[in-house]
Amino acid sequence: MWDDLKRLAAAREGRRIDGLFTEDAGRAQTFSVEAEGMLFDYSKTQIDTEVLDALLDVARGADVEARREAMFGGAKINETEGRAVLHTALRNLAGTPVEVNGADVMPEVLDTLSRMEALASEVRASKVTDVVNIGIGGSDLGPKMGTIALAPYHDGPRCHFVSNVDGADIADALKLCDPETTLFIIASKTFTTIETMTNARTAWDWLEAKGVSTEGKFVALSSNAEKAGEWGIPASRVFGFEDWVGGRYSMWGPIGLSMMIAVGPENFRAFLEGGQAMDQHFRSAPLAENMPVLLALVGMWHNQVLGHATRAVLPYENRLSRLPAYLQQLEMESNGKSVAMDGETLVFDSGPVVWGEPGTNGQHAFYQLIHQGTRVIPCEFMVGARSHEPNLRHHHNLLLANCFAQSEALMRGRDLDEARGKVAGKFQGAELERQAKHRVFPGNRPSTTLVYPLLDPRTLGLIVALYEHRVFVEGVILDINSYDQWGVELGKELATALGPIVSGRQSAEGKDGSTRQLVAFAQRNT
Numbered sequence: 302m303w304d305d306l307k308r309l310a311a312a313r314e315g316r317r318i319d320g321l322f323t324e325d326a327g328r329a330q331t332f333s334v335e336a337e338g339m340l341f342d343y344s345k346t347q348i349d350t351e352v353l354d355a356l357l358d359v360a361r362g363a364d365v366e367a368r369r370e371a372m373f374g375g376a377k378i379n380e381t382e383g384r385a386v387l388h389t390a391l392r393n394l395a396g397t398p399v400e401v402n403g404a405d406v407m408p409e410v411l412d413t414l415s416r417m418e419a420l421a422s423e424v425r426a427s428k429v430t431d432v433v434n435i436g437i438g439g440s441d442l443g444p445k446m447g448t449i450a451l452a453p454y455h456d457g458p459r460c461h462f463v464s465n466v467d468g469a470d471i472a473d474a475l476k477l478c479d480p481e482t483t484l485f486i487i488a489s490k491t492f493t494t495i496e497t498m499t500n501a502r503t504a505w506d507w508l509e510a511k512g513v514s515t516e517g518k519f520v521a522l523s524s525n526a527e528k529a530g531e532w533g534i535p536a537s538r539v540f541g542f543e544d545w546v547g548g549r550y551s552m553w554g555p556i557g558l559s560m561m562i563a564v565g566p567e568n569f570r571a572f573l574e575g576g577q578a579m580d581q582h583f584r585s586a587p588l589a590e591n592m593p594v595l596l597a598l599v600g601m602w603h604n605q606v607l608g609h610a611t612r613a614v615l616p617y618e619n620r621l622s623r624l625p626a627y628l629q630q631l632e633m634e635s636n637g638k639s640v641a642m643d644g645e646t647l648v649f650d651s652g653p654v655v656w657g658e659p660g661t662n663g664q665h666a667f668y669q670l671i672h673q674g675t676r677v678i679p680c681e682f683m684v685g686a687r688s689h690e691p692n693l694r695h696h697h698n699l700l701l702a703n704c705f706a707q708s709e710a711l712m713r714g715r716d717l718d719e720a721r722g723k724v725a726g727k728f729q730g731a732e733l734e735r736q737a738k739h740r741v742f743p744g745n746r747p748s749t750t751l752v753y754p755l756l757d758p759r760t761l762g763l764i765v766a767l768y769e770h771r772v773f774v775e776g777v778i779l780d781i782n783s784y785d786q787w788g789v790e791l792g793k794e795l796a797t798a799l800g801p802i803v804s805g806r807q808s809a810e811g812k813d814g815s816t817r818q819l820v821a822f823a824q825r826n827t
């Protein structure tokens with residue numbers, strides 16, 4: 302299968318993407334899909350009908366549809382941890398039964414949602430001015446990204462997100478808070494993560510140092526109610542979720558509480574509805590018209606087939622400033638694996654490096670390399686047709702123009718003749734040639750564009766679920782487990798071992814020369 306695709310890729314080497322539009326007037330429509338009011342256009346890539354068919358064959362060959370139903374049906378597809386993967390149940394507002402080990406999980410999911418809504422409403426109506434979410438990774442990135450994204454709907458207390466074990470993070474947040482009117486949300490699936498537990502303890506100590514009672518000031522979001530209880534948070538203030546919700550897929554449930562407090566339960570429900578609508582599309586649309594499937598296949602064409610090692614996510618939506626960071630965890634923690642389900646080494650590349658920044662800012666920072674660097678970086682643009690600032694329509698028109706211009710420029714490029722025209726009159730002879738060469742853009746650089754009507758809560762849900770399912774499809778085709786993260790363990794273990802060495806309670810004997818040098822230098826300069 303991969304060989305076929307590699308052959309198709311080789312046969313297309315050097316072929317111009319812009320030429321494909323000249324050959325086929327209907328290309329834009331053929332290589333785009335609309336779903337739930339969003340348009341995903343992947344026509345500015347080398348993909349043609351033959352390539353698309355081959356990619357769809359790969360998806361069929363990997364049994365994407367059967368695996369998808371296994372996931373939604375509660376099968377334990379996270380085989381290395383023996384767990385189901387059911388974050389979709391958290392947005393199953395209809396409550397249709399979803400069974401794990403023969404028991405319907407929906408009554409508890411909906412009950413927890415109601416409890417969250419009651420607490421959120423209570424907090425929003427109270428004197429609480431600041432909410433501090435203390436969590437890291439999936440217990441931070443989702444609610445933080447979502448709260449920023451939904452700023453126009455944010456009418457609840459201020460929200461702060463503390464994640465880093467660097468004391469600067471919590472110190473800076475606490476400076477902005479009044480101990481009397483601050484609520485701390487300790488978000489940790491395991492309730493053992495060292496960064497989160499350290500920050501939580503600092504918050505507790507801060508309240509005590511200010512002479513303010515800790516009672517009622519803490520809420521826990523965790524699968525480990527026992528640990529939360531031992532830590533001092535009563536069961537009534539613990540919002541639980543099961544092990545079938547992966548950390549990086551958890552913003553739909555209790556981990557989304559800070560976002561719910563910020564924007565209100567109704568808007569949070571609209572976010573869930575968006576996710577659920579994307580689930581329905583993913584489950585019912587034929588593969589060739591299935592947005593997450595196509596997003597995945599385009600990604601695999603660029604990464605696994607053409608060998609482009611990174612992909613840039615470029616939202617032309619300032620409020621999606623944290624989406625690239627969110628997607629880094631979602632995609633790289635999920636699909637950054639070297640071993641297939643059967644334990645054998647992968648024979649092709651796993652997921653790409655995902656990175657990005659909002660446009661237009663990125664244009665003035667790293668787009669130079671995207672346009673003229675020696676490596677090809679497939680770009681994923683996204684933009685809303687409308688903004689929340691109708692009186693600033695001229696800003697939005699500029700934003701749209703810039704977004705669409707970038708994908709056009711990446712595709713078209715500028716040849717030497719055109720470049721000569723740019724400098725003619727200023728230079729002559731050999732100097733004109735030299736100057737012109739610097740102004741050549743190779744073009745033929747692929748990109749996709751997602752356009753949605755407006756970044757509202759429902760649309761945010763659609764976008765997040767779209768990317769979740771893209772990760773799923775890529776993982777199934779790669780035959781890896783997208784739902785474990787063993788790769789983060791070793792660093793954690795070594796950090797635990799280095800703690801006493803760094804603080805001078807234990808010798809660095811036995812460590813490698815570099816580590817010993819780093820520790821010694823830090824100690825000399827404390």
Ligand SMILES: O=P(O)(O)OC[C@H]1O[C@](O)(CO)[C@@H](O)[C@@H]1O
Pocket residue numbers: 437438439440488489490491492493494497548549634786789
């Ligand atoms: O919610 P927890 O258990 O504190 O974990 C935080 C994060 O740590 C990780 O396990 C990786 O270190 C992520 O998968 C997770 O989102």
